Every structure is written in C-alpha cells, then in structure tokens.
Amino acid sequence: MLFRLELVNAGPTPVHYVDSGVRFLGLAMYNEKKEPVPYGNPPAQIMLGRGEVSARSTVVLADTLDINRYQAIKKPGKYLVQFDSQNLQIGQPVPSHEPGRFGENVSVGYPSDFLSATNTFPSNVIEIEVQ
Numbered sequence: 001m002l003f004r005l006e007l008v009n010a011g012p013t014p015v016h017y018v019d020s021g022v023r024f025l026g027l028a029m030y031n032e033k034k035e036p037v038p039y040g041n042p043p044a045q046i047m048l049g050r051g052e053v054s055a056r057s058t059v060v061l062a063d064t065l066d067i068n069r070y071q072a073i074k075k076p077g078k079y080l081v082q083f084d085s086q087n088l089q090i091g092q093p094v095p096s097h098e099p100g101r102f103g104e105n106v107s108v109g110y111p112s113d114f115l116s117a118t119n120t121f122p123s124n125v126i127e128i129e130v131q
Contacts, residue, residue: 091116
C-alpha cells in the first residue's frame with residue numbers, strides 16, 4: 001500500500017526543512033479504536049535530508065512510502081493513517097562560526113546548524129479499509 005508524501009509551501013517566502021527519515025517512519029497508523037498499530041523494524045540508521053521549498057510550491061519527501069513495510073497490519077478492518085510530522089523540522093539554517101585562530105569568535109552556539117520551530121505539522125487523517 002503506497003503513499004506519496006509532499007510538503008506544500010503555500011506562503012510567500014521560501015521554507016527550509018530537515019527530514020530525518022520520513023521515507024521510513026513518516027506515517028502513523030491507528031486501528032478503529034484509535035489505538036496505535038505497532039511498527040515493525042525500521043532501519044537503524046537513517047540519513048538526514050535537507051531542503052528548501054520555494055514560495056507557493058511543493059516538494060516530494062517520499063514518493064513511494066509503503067505502509068506495509070514497517071506496520072504490523074494483522075487483520076482486516078478500517079485503519080486511520082496520518083503523517084504525524086515527528087521526523088520533519090521546519091525552520092532556518094544557522095550560519096556556521098569559525099572559532100578563530102585563538103578562539104576569539106567562540107560564542108554560545110546552537111547544538112546544531114538548524115533552528116527549527118517547536119510546532120508539529122501533521123496531515124489530515126486518511127481512513128483506509130484492509131480486506
């Protein structure tokens with residue numbers, strides 16, 4: 001069961017993002033009682049992706065996201081699928097700093113070179129039926 005995951009920027013300025021594995025762990029799945037369907041064994045190491053979405057445009061984060069690959073669907077029924085955005089950060093790159101030859105430019109820096117929003121950006125919920 002394949003899904004396509006797109007990031008849409010409907011705003012007037014470009015948006016930067018960091019994708020840490022949405023191709024593998026991008027979708028959350030729930031049964032009819034809204035209980036989470038457990039994951040199988042996703043990859044242990046996932047490559048970090050970075051990008052920018054131009055104003056009023058779309059980028060594809062995952063073209064063929066197979067929900068059966070890691071989800072444990074054991075019986076027929078209705079399921080709810082949603083991109084929960086846990087592995088997607090929206091924000092701004094932070095310029096790197098050179099400490100200088102004698103450390104004269106050392107400042108309290110950020111733990112990484114990307115400053116992300118604390119918000120999450122989940123998608124709409126899709127209902128599917130497995131037979």
